[in-house]
Amino acid sequence: xxxxTQTPKHLITATGQRVTLRCSPRSGDLxxxxxxxxxxxxxxxxxQYYNGEERAKGNILERFSAQQFxxxxxxxxxxxxxxxxxxxxxxxxxxxxxxxxxxxxGPGTRLTVL
Amino acid sequence: DAKTTQPPSMDCAEGRxxxxxxxxxxxxxxxxxxxxxxxxxxxxxxxxHGLKNNETNEMASLIITEDRKSSTLILPHxxxxxxxxxxxxxxxxxxxxxxxxxxxxxxxxxILP
Numbered sequence: 001x002x003x004x005t006q007t008p009k010h011l012i013t014a015t016g017q018r019v020t021l022r023c024s025p026r027s028g029d030l031x032x033x034x035x036x037x038x039x040x041x042x043x044x045x046x047x048q049y050y051n052g053e054e055r056a057k058g059n060i061l062e063r064f065s066a067q068q069f070x071x072x073x074x075x076x077x078x079x080x081x082x083x084x085x086x087x088x089x090x091x092x093x094x095x096x097x098x099x100x101x102x103x104x105x106g107p108g109t110r111l112t113v114l
Numbered sequence: 115d116a117k118t119t120q121p122p123s124m125d126c127a128e129g130r131x132x133x134x135x136x137x138x139x140x141x142x143x144x145x146x147x148x149x150x151x152x153x154x155x156x157x158x159x160x161x162x163h164g165l166k167n168n169e170t171n172e173m174a175s176l177i178i179t180e181d182r183k184s185s186t187l188i189l190p191h192x193x194x195x196x197x198x199x200x201x202x203x204x205x206x207x208x209x210x211x212x213x214x215x216x217x218x219x220x221x222x223x224x225i226l227p
Contacts, residue, residue, distance in 0.1 A: 042219055103158075105156075105158050108157055
């Protein structure tokens with residue numbers, strides 16, 4: 001157990017819909033990262049927040065957005081969903097804004113778009 | 115952005131040392147070598163990282179060549195629970211705003227009973 005929690009574990013929805021994925025970082029971690037993992041693309045970095053501010057941006061689509069709240073939990077919003085958005089979405093956290101120093105990953109949310 | 119090359123898969127007998135290679139011939143002087151692993155459908159797990167010197171922790175050892183163009187992750191006594199995809203990544207620790215983290219496809223390690 002990494003200490004990072006994600007909800008929901010599974011999500012099934014239809015094309016065109018909007019969903020929100022939630023992440024609670026480990027206690028004391030200020031930085032939150034979001035990743036997408038699909039079968040054909042591997043693990044892709046989407047976005048990072050540090051202490052409420054966007055810190056780094058990866059391959060995040062314009063239909064996706066994220067935010068980090070004052071209590072440090074984060075939400076990833078996915079809108080106008082397409083079949084290709086079906087994937088595992090991971091959240092990770094770390095103490096510092098340094099992206100690679102021991103990020104702790106959550107169990108993931110499996111999104112299925114039908 | 116230094117790219118890494120890893121073999122797509124490897125087998126190792128249980129109880130033996132698993133040696134996972136990674137080539138990073140274009141690594142820059144300020145880039146670290148990081149290793150993560152991902153057990154089926156779970157979140158990736160940090161293993162170890164290093165800059166120049168060899169590193170060891172409770173999970174593994176990291177051997178970096180003197181020219182830093184390649185490295186080897188060593189799991190000293192592999193168990194069935196070490197079956198996973200292992201990712202080698204080279205990056206600076208603090209990214210610029212528009213940097214992209216690339217995990218690549220990694221090496222799928224099979225531990226054989």
